[in-house]
Amino acid sequence: MHAVLLKPLSLLAFFAITSGTFGVIVAQESVFRLPKDQCVLNVKRDFGAKGDGKTDDTEALQKGLDASAGQGEMRQGRSNVLWIPNGTYRVTRSLVFKQALGPWLYGESRDGVVIKLDDNAKDVTAVLRTHPNEKGPTSADWFMRNLRHFTIDVGNNPDTDGIRYHATNSGTLADVRVVGKGKIGINSSFLDQSGPNLIRDVEIDGFETGILSQWIWSQTLSNITIRNCRKVGVSVSANVVAIEDLNVIDTPLALENTFPNDWVHWGGVVALSGGRFKLTQAQKDKTGPAILNTSILYARDVQADGYSALIRSDTPFTGIDPKTPLRSDSFRSHEVKKLFGEATDTSLELPIKPTPTIPWENDPDLWYCLDDAGAIPGDGIDDTDAIEAGLKQAAAAGRTHVYFRGVGGPDPNGFTMNRRVAIPSPIRRVMGLGWGRVLSEVPEAGFVVDDHSADAVHFQNIDAFGGPPIQICNRSERKTMVVESCGVTVVGEGLGDIFITDCPANVDLRKPKQNCWARQLNPEGTSDVGLVQNNGATLWCLGVKHEGRGVRFATRNGGKTEILGLFNYGGSPEEMDMRPSFIVDEAAFSVAGLREIAFDSHTAYNKVRETYQGETKTLDKQAEGGWIGWTLYRSRR
Numbered sequence: 001m002h003a004v005l006l007k008p009l010s011l012l013a014f015f016a017i018t019s020g021t022f023g024v025i026v027a028q029e030s031v032f033r034l035p036k037d038q039c040v041l042n043v044k045r046d047f048g049a050k051g052d053g054k055t056d057d058t059e060a061l062q063k064g065l066d067a068s069a070g071q072g073e074m075r076q077g078r079s080n081v082l083w084i085p086n087g088t089y090r091v092t093r094s095l096v097f098k099q100a101l102g103p104w105l106y107g108e109s110r111d112g113v114v115i116k117l118d119d120n121a122k123d124v125t126a127v128l129r130t131h132p133n134e135k136g137p138t139s140a141d142w143f144m145r146n147l148r149h150f151t152i153d154v155g156n157n158p159d160t161d162g163i164r165y166h167a168t169n170s171g172t173l174a175d176v177r178v179v180g181k182g183k184i185g186i187n188s189s190f191l192d193q194s195g196p197n198l199i200r201d202v203e204i205d206g207f208e209t210g211i212l213s214q215w216i217w218s219q220t221l222s223n224i225t226i227r228n229c230r231k232v233g234v235s236v237s238a239n240v241v242a243i244e245d246l247n248v249i250d251t252p253l254a255l256e257n258t259f260p261n262d263w264v265h266w267g268g269v270v271a272l273s274g275g276r277f278k279l280t281q282a283q284k285d286k287t288g289p290a291i292l293n294t295s296i297l298y299a300r301d302v303q304a305d306g307y308s309a310l311i312r313s314d315t316p317f318t319g320i321d322p323k324t325p326l327r328s329d330s331f332r333s334h335e336v337k338k339l340f341g342e343a344t345d346t347s348l349e350l351p352i353k354p355t356p357t358i359p360w361e362n363d364p365d366l367w368y369c370l371d372d373a374g375a376i377p378g379d380g381i382d383d384t385d386a387i388e389a390g391l392k393q394a395a396a397a398g399r400t401h402v403y404f405r406g407v408g409g410p411d412p413n414g415f416t417m418n419r420r421v422a423i424p425s426p427i428r429r430v431m432g433l434g435w436g437r438v439l440s441e442v443p444e445a446g447f448v449v450d451d452h453s454a455d456a457v458h459f460q461n462i463d464a465f466g467g468p469p470i471q472i473c474n475r476s477e478r479k480t481m482v483v484e485s486c487g488v489t490v491v492g493e494g495l496g497d498i499f500i501t502d503c504p505a506n507v508d509l510r511k512p513k514q515n516c517w518a519r520q521l522n523p524e525g526t527s528d529v530g531l532v533q534n535n536g537a538t539l540w541c542l543g544v545k546h547e548g549r550g551v552r553f554a555t556r557n558g559g560k561t562e563i564l565g566l567f568n569y570g571g572s573p574e575e576m577d578m579r580p581s582f583i584v585d586e587a588a589f590s591v592a593g594l595r596e597i598a599f600d601s602h603t604a605y606n607k608v609r610e611t612y613q614g615e616t617k618t619l620d621k622q623a624e625g626g627w628i629g630w631t632l633y634r635s636r637r
Helices: 058-068 384-396
Strands: 013-018 021-026 040-042 052-056 081-084 087-091 104-107 113-117 126-129 143-156 161-164 168-187 197-214 219-227 232-237 240-249 253-258 269-278 289-293 296-305 309-313 367-369 401-405 420-422 429-436 446-449 456-462 471-474 480-484 489-492 498-503 506-509 515-521 532-535 538-547 553-556 560-569 582-585 588-597 606-612 615-620 628-634
Touching: 040 058, 058 081, 058 087, 058 104, 104 429, 113 126, 126 143, 143 161, 143 197, 168 498, 197 498, 197 515, 219 232, 219 515, 219 538, 232 240, 232 269, 240 253, 240 538, 240 560, 240 588, 253 269, 253 296, 269 289, 269 560, 269 588, 289 296, 296 309, 296 588, 296 628, 367 384, 384 401, 384 420, 471 480, 489 498, 506 515, 532 560, 553 560, 553 588, 582 588, 588 606
Parallel strands: 040 081, 052 087, 081 104, 087 113, 104 143, 113 143, 126 161, 143 168, 161 168, 168 197, 197 219, 197 232, 219 240, 232 253, 240 269, 253 289, 269 296, 289 309, 367 401, 401 429, 420 446, 429 456, 446 471, 456 480, 471 489, 480 498, 489 506, 498 515, 506 532, 515 538, 532 553, 538 560, 553 582, 560 588, 582 606
Antiparallel strands: 013 021, 588 628, 606 615
């Protein structure tokens, strides 16, 4: 039986436009249960929460969040998963993430787990705040926030945010609903420093502003529905935001993209693919546009119903056919950057596949702990044989999910591997319950999906976190591989599809005709050849953040690479560092919505080096200046 499912609707409704009208498809809600293990903490069983909608569960939830990040009395120093069974959990003050790593929060179901703030609560800025501080300045070192499957109900508190969300390099807010009469549904701007991180499959209803995304280092939004906001759906400034499938209903302004003060060089950059904006009959007295832009905007496949216009943009270009003012197949606010004049003025527009949903295992007897096979973190002994033996034992027993218990504490604290290990069928998920740290000093060591693996294999919460990363490789002819919230090197050596989600990872696609889709990709470091290498494959990226020096993306040998939303941070201490950010060698490349900055070093001297039919040209700082912002770069091919 094929294990890959099309991405189900984790929202209660998905909005599609057919002949100018919106239809509604109602989805069945998913349930997520976890194995009985010391690394899985139950907020009711272990911390005394009631979930009855009457008892004040604030203290129990706070203790659970602390324990998930390795604090408190439960498994102190080790990371854990906090599981919240269905129920309504009454809170009277902010729930706060206090530690730099974690927590890992899983509700049993999105609509079944409700964290509800009392009406008229005093001095509560947000129901959930993922940083110990209310405001900046702060460091960027707050990682691995994983928050899934629950509802935040702000109640009647007009000055309170739903979630103040801060995460860096790796952070996922997924399958979450935020409702109530509040100020901002998801506030990603309260500290003026964060990112990159991912918000996906989220529904927001009833705030002044749906999502505020400004003064941070890149954010990715995927499959977002916003309703009944009093002011604006998504507000962007001083940030790069990549967005796909944004649905905004009965909100006066769906999307605004501006610059702070008069700092045009630090204006918002938005790359949007797929937007549906609707005012119902009761809201059609609103006469403004759906999108208001004064900065850098690339948008495609966007349309509106009930607004006076689709886009109002105070920029040199519009790209909208005046005969169809409420629909645009492609909009760009500024001229296209290109080295070969014959290049088209559009992005590559590669086919987009949603990340497949691999079925979650709710039978605790079908989970297997690799620690129990003899893998021991931090003991200095190679764990490869134990991990491989555990995978074989799990497969022989018909287990579908295998996991590492979360690690923590000072180094050494990780598992080690010195060679490749294949994932045998029927195992379809390999994950850390908490932070699963796996390291290797040996090139090519790590996990492999091959033709004997399950039809789809999902890796999650495996991260080297500053140490030498393992590889996770798909060398199969047809199997699907999903890599989520993993700090690894993702390798393609076959033809099976690869999906990357919320990963501080390098990518090496070695074989032509392989396909890879990445959402929130954060490759960092110094490279002469490319942190992301595409040798003939097809690579589509939504939301990329770089940091470091040298080559970022290299596309060669007929490969195709398309990026929507890229933040290039850093540069070189040497102004004449000639390594280009992007290499395009007899290949196709486009990047829409790019911002490059460098505070304490020089921005890249050479931005793009492109070779077409044997002729090489370079776009450099002499033409572009220092900090740059592009609507679109397009190669000749």
